[in-house]
Amino acid sequence: MAKFSTVLIGGGTGFVGSHLAEGFRNVASKVLVISRMPGVGRISWNDLQQKGLPEETEVIVNVAGQNVLDPMRRWTPGFRQNVVSSRVLTTKTLAEAIEKSAKPPKVFITMSGVGYYPPNETAEYNEESKPAASDFFSKLCHDWENSGNLSDQTPTRRVIIRSGVVLGSEGGIIQRVYIPFFLGLGGPIGSGNQFFPWIHIDDLVNMFLFAASNEKVVGVLNGVAPQVVTNKEFSKALGSAMFRPSFMPLPEKVIELAFGKERASMMTEGQKVVPKRVLDYGFNYKFPDIESACKNIVN
Numbered sequence: 275m276a277k278f279s280t281v282l283i284g285g286g287t288g289f290v291g292s293h294l295a296e297g298f299r300n301v302a303s304k305v306l307v308i309s310r311m312p313g314v315g316r317i318s319w320n321d322l323q324q325k326g327l328p329e330e331t332e333v334i335v336n337v338a339g340q341n342v343l344d345p346m347r348r349w350t351p352g353f354r355q356n357v358v359s360s361r362v363l364t365t366k367t368l369a370e371a372i373e374k375s376a377k378p379p380k381v382f383i384t385m386s387g388v389g390y391y392p393p394n395e396t397a398e399y400n401e402e403s404k405p406a407a408s409d410f411f412s413k414l415c416h417d418w419e420n421s422g423n424l425s426d427q428t429p430t431r432r433v434i435i436r437s438g439v440v441l442g443s444e445g446g447i448i449q450r451v452y453i454p455f456f457l458g459l460g461g462p463i464g465s466g467n468q469f470f471p472w473i474h475i476d477d478l479v480n481m482f483l484f485a486a487s488n489e490k491v492v493g494v495l496n497g498v499a500p501q502v503v504t505n506k507e508f509s510k511a512l513g514s515a516m517f518r519p520s521f522m523p524l525p526e527k528v529i530e531l532a533f534g535k536e537r538a539s540m541m542t543e544g545q546k547v548v549p550k551r552v553l554d555y556g557f558n559y560k561f562p563d564i565e566s567a568c569k570n571i572v573n
């Protein structure tokens with residue numbers, strides 16, 4: 275029997291969102307996706323604003339957001355604005371629809387990123403760390419998270435998942451680096467010593483399902499694996515899973531030329547992020563270490 279009636283997923287057409295839709299289909303009687311493009315099982319952001327939440331919506335998830343690392347888009351003020359509004363305005367639209375609903379959903383889970391924590395070579399961040407927003411990406415994550423705030427009178431449980439780099443074969447970083455690694459041209463970015471917070475797509479989906487089903491879960495969860503690795507260690511694990519060398523470093527300057535210095539910092543810098551609250555709640559990872567995650571993805 276389905277656990278939930280209707281589940282609504284903003285950004286459910288993307289890499290993470292389509293995996294979430296698949297995961298929720300096993301536990302819900304209906305999954306609806308909010309998208310800018312019409313299609314079966316979809317509603318538009320405009321429909322949501324005009325008509326409010328679909329009937330019997332019990333779970334709402336939002337992972338919508340313009341791809342920051344789209345190599346075809348220059349890092350212009352207009353594109354930066356699009357990166358912000360595609361996250362902040364969609365989350366805000368959902369929060370407003372929840373506030374207006376006569377029958378608010380049980381739970382509202384929104385995506386955020388580990389970019390919430392400014393890059394640092396020594397600090398260790400868990401969900402209780404409260405660093406000030408000091409760069410574009412940490413400010414973006416603060417605004418993204420705050421845009422989903424609900425009033426104290428609203429009974430909906432609110433959860434935020436601050437995700438690390440999501441590893442899966444159909445999208446994200448693996449799709450971008452697969453061919454260079456396959457050709458034996460893979461390797462770390464810059465020094466490779468920067469931290470690389472990561473999570474396997476199955477664990478991220480399971481974390482959303484866990485948060486939806488477990489009424490005790492509230493507030494922020496760091497969507498990262500418990501094993502902290504550097505960019506160099508990730509490259510080594512991926513190369514070894516693909517039986518390829520991974521010694522070819524990609525110079526920082528090349529990334530900066532291609533993406534602009536600010537955007538390149540997402541790859542050339544990193545933060546050490548640990549999932550303290552996730553483990554305290556008793557969540558079990560399928561892929562807690564980078565070797566098993568990489569092997570599963572490329573085989």
Ligand SMILES: NC(=O)c1ccc[n+]([C@@H]2O[C@H](COP(=O)([O-])OP(=O)(O)OC[C@H]3O[C@@H](n4cnc5c(N)ncnc54)[C@H](OP(=O)(O)O)[C@@H]3O)[C@@H](O)[C@H]2O)c1
Binds near residue numbers: 340360
């Ligand atoms: N992949 C990762 O490693 C990773 C790590 C941490 C956080 N995240 C966050 O997780 C979210 C999903 O990532 P993803 O890898 O699944 O991205 P993706 O494959 O590019 O999917 C993005 C989704 O957002 C929607 N979208 C894109 N531009 C939009 C816009 N301007 N306005 C409204 N909706 C828009 C798209 O929906 P339609 O085109 O159907 O409207 C699509 O479903 C993003 O917010 C990303 O920042 C991802």
